[in-house]
Amino acid sequence: MTSASVHPKDRLLATASRLFYAEGIHAVGVERLVSEASVTRATFYRHYPTKDDLVAAYLTETSHRIREAVDAARAGKPPREALAAALSVVGDATCGEDFRGCQFLNAAAEYPDPESQVRKVIDDHRQWFFEVLRAEAAALGHPEPSHAARVLVLLRDGALHGGELDDAETVRATLRRAVEEFFPA
Numbered sequence: 001m002t003s004a005s006v007h008p009k010d011r012l013l014a015t016a017s018r019l020f021y022a023e024g025i026h027a028v029g030v031e032r033l034v035s036e037a038s039v040t041r042a043t044f045y046r047h048y049p050t051k052d053d054l055v056a057a058y059l060t061e062t063s064h065r066i067r068e069a070v071d072a073a074r075a076g077k078p079p080r081e082a083l084a085a086a087l088s089v090v091g092d093a094t095c096g097e098d099f100r101g102c103q104f105l106n107a108a109a110e111y112p113d114p115e116s117q118v119r120k121v122i123d124d125h126r127q128w129f130f131e132v133l134r135a136e137a138a139a140l141g142h143p144e145p146s147h148a149a150r151v152l153v154l155l156r157d158g159a160l161h162g163g164e165l166d167d168a169e170t171v172r173a174t175l176r177r178a179v180e181e182f183f184p185a
Helices: 008-023 030-037 041-047 051-074 079-093 103-110 117-139 145-165 168-182
Strands: none
Touching: 008 030, 008 041, 008 051, 008 103, 030 041, 030 051, 051 079, 051 103, 051 117, 079 117, 079 145, 079 168, 103 117, 103 145, 117 145, 145 168
């Protein structure tokens, strides 16, 4: 499929996803987005009234992909294995040579206002992941499943930052070991 046959809105989103992740959101301007997506400014603003609308769409699409990967990894597994599988998705994310950290943490650093639409997408994604982990911790009989989930979300955050600095297999092994230690069989 040629880029001309891809709908302009989809080209904009794909271009934004690539550039925002590789270079940072504020480092990429609208002019560059429209140029690389081969669309006009009018087309950009028809589909995304503001750049923040495009950023929110980028993060929403990223969230959907991650949710699908986590759900697929957990499907049909008992709670301990499902929890390990959810965190394995995080570990696997650190393995690509183009890994640049967590899209949500990167965006949060650029959007400090908790009331912005971008932060609301970030918060929604983080709340979803927290709920996945809390449900698995509860299913495992943890006495404080919400606390366990908060600890695991912080571990996830650290893994996604550490994945830029440490060997990816070390990050994965650390996540696996954390589940084993936090939820002994």
